[in-house]
Ligand code: HBI
């Protein structure tokens with residue numbers, strides 16, 4: 349997969365293989381670099397695109413109190429504009445000052461190794477196209493709203509930002525060990541669908557929850573999903589679903605806890621995982637209450 353265009357033909361097997369062609373244009377007349385980054389094609393946004401972003405932002409921001417974690421709510425205004433799609437460089441000035449991160453535009457989902465490499469270098473890949481108005485309530489592939497609204501505010505939190513950088517560095521190693529899929533479960537159950545128990549109650553910090561109109565209430569308030577204390581092995585053994593609400597979530601007590609998880613060398617963990625069977629989403633093991 350030496351060029352983005354070639355890679356796009358193979359559609360990165362991300363979030364589970366899907367037979368649909370990728371939404372993004374991975375060639376863009378040669379404007380996509382070898383690391384999959386490309387200029388944000390801001391001029392290509394139509395008034396309808398900006399309006400879709402405005403409406404998504406307005407609806408989601410109204411839902412946050414009592415459901416989104418404090419770090420997210422505090423940082424969200426740092427995205428700047430909310431009535432149109434922001435220019436990434438507007439955000440990068442503030443983000444780089446805060447935690448040394450910057451967001452880079454990509455045409456969509458990218459293969460594992462380039463993804464991990466960008467994170468390891470404190471570059472967060474943000475898809476630069478936005479869903480169509482008719483996809484207002486649900487879109488399968490992450491678009492600019494999911495990435496900007498869901499992921500970027502959390503990167504203003506220094507400890508969480510350090511976790512994501514460590515995750516990326518670990519991901520390069522996991523890829524070399526052939527353990528990328530196991531490690532991607534950790535990403536899924538933390539960066540995408542993580543919950544945190546604050547002193548004032550359960551809150552969401554995962555981007556997949558924070559950017560979803562229905563899943564934010566479901567993940568935090570419903571008694572249907574199982575909620576487990578985050579444990580490295582348990583999370584990396586647990587399969588996930590890509591097109592429904594999660595059947596289980598993993599709960600942390602602090603972002604320091606998340607950061608400390610990535611301290612050890614994962615090689616022995618990958619070895620242990622080779623002999624531990626996967627666990628289906630939503631299944632409880634003996635002794636688990638599912639009420640973390
Ligand atoms: N690519 N652009 C983009 N965004 C993601 O969140 C992403 C990706 N590629 C792979 C991926 N996520 C996950 O499978 C990682 O856990 C590897």
Ligand code: FE
Nearest residue numbers: 490540555556
């Ligand atoms: Fe995401």
